[in-house]
Amino acid sequence: MSATQLATPPPSVLRMAEGGIHFDGVRAVDGVTLEVRSGEVLGLIGPNGSGKTSTLNLLSGMLRATSGSIHLDDHDLTRLSMRRRTRFGVVRTFQSGRVFGRLTIAENVEAAALGGGLRRREARQLTADILAELGLEDVAHQQADALTAGRIRITAIARALASRPRFLLLDEPAAGQNESEAIALITAIREFAQRRGCGVLLVEHDMSVVMGTCDRLHVLDSGRTVTEGEPALVRRDPKVIEIYFGKRHDHDAER
Ligand SMILES: Nc1ncnc2c1ncn2[C@@H]1O[C@H](COP(=O)(O)OP(=O)(O)OP(=O)(O)O)[C@@H](O)[C@H]1O
Ligand SMILES: [Mg+2]
Incomplete structure (x- = not known):
């Protein structure tokens, strides 16, 4: 596949119409309309x-x-x-990146694909595609704990993509x-x-x-x-x- x-x-x-939020008088967002x-x-x-x-x-x-x-x-x-x-x-990622440190990069991404409802074979294929697209192939079988913060952040994005967000x-x-x-x-x-x-x-x-x-x-x-x-x-x-x-x-x- x-x-x-x-x-x-x-x-x-996905549309926000006149969205607003204020914190103690600070209007952080003040009537913003946008769509993706x-x-x-x-x-x-x-x-x-x-x-x-x-x-x-x-x-x-x-x-x-x-x-x-x-x-x-x-x-x-x-x-x-x-x-x-x-x-x-509707899925967001976090600045710090949330990954399972004990799992490899590939296992981390595959777990997200399985969590998104794919069968094992489809999840494997999607994982391989995403790792290739994001340039993570060379670290696919390394444990996440061993990677740099930058690579962990990209792995978190790979996991988000694997959950097949809209x-x-x-x-x-x-x-x-x-x-x-x-x-x-x-x-x-x-x-x-x-x-x-x-x-x-x-x-x-x-x-x-x-x-x-x-x-x-x-x-x-x-x-x-x-x-x-x-x-x-x-x-x-x-x-x-x-x-x-x-x-x-x-x-x-x-x-
Ligand atoms: N939890 C909070 N409590 C109080 N004020 C907040 C809170 N979050 C954001 N603000 C204030 O709301 C305004 C908008 O902040 P926000 O973090 O959305 O900006 P930003 O464009 O993401 O900034 P940056 O480029 O620094 O990331 C700022 O004045 C900020 O101090
Ligand atoms: Mg910000």
Whole structure:
């Protein structure tokens, strides 16, 4: 069986409408509307503290929205726990990466595939495909405990992919990697998503990493949407130039 023989689910949309959350008066997310579609990578970018992680947490169910709504097609997820959203196929990974240290990388990924309901033979094949796609073949039979933090983080992403999510939410998956490693990892995730009809929300702060790897960009600043669109257009938007480069120049001028 090859990857393409696994059934592709019908197209779906994960949508947040006017979503908001505040912490002790800080409006971390303030009326944001965005949607992620099957098979695309939506890059969520913005300066530090602009509300990217909080937006991802609202979609995953880690945080409950204080305003607005979250839907997967016609299903209202707004009040559902993270666990119940996972059953709808909305899956997030964690920064630290959650893996079984005593198992090998291949066993870790296969366990996630089996947990997602595949039979052993299908789970093995999917595991082999994912390990090849994410460049983990050379460490497939090493115990997870023995690997670097970066490899463990990629293994956690491989496990998330093996659970065959409909929507995958990634918070800075390439943190700690250099630009070319980051681009290679995100490109591999994107190809996986396109082939299997999975939608990806990718939080990433580095503009040069998202430029060539995301289908669309959604830009946040102070918890609000600045703009959204094709990467090449977004990068030229004067409002984006201002928040990405203008403020930094102001800080420099103040020093
Ligand atoms: N649990 C919390 N309690 C209080 N304030 C919080 C909490 N989580 C986030 N905030 C605040 O909400 C705002 C948005 O934070 P968030 O982590 O979503 O931003 P971010 O864009 O992911 O930032 P970074 O680029 O640094 O990861 C910030 O002002 C932050 O201090
Ligand atoms: Mg963050």
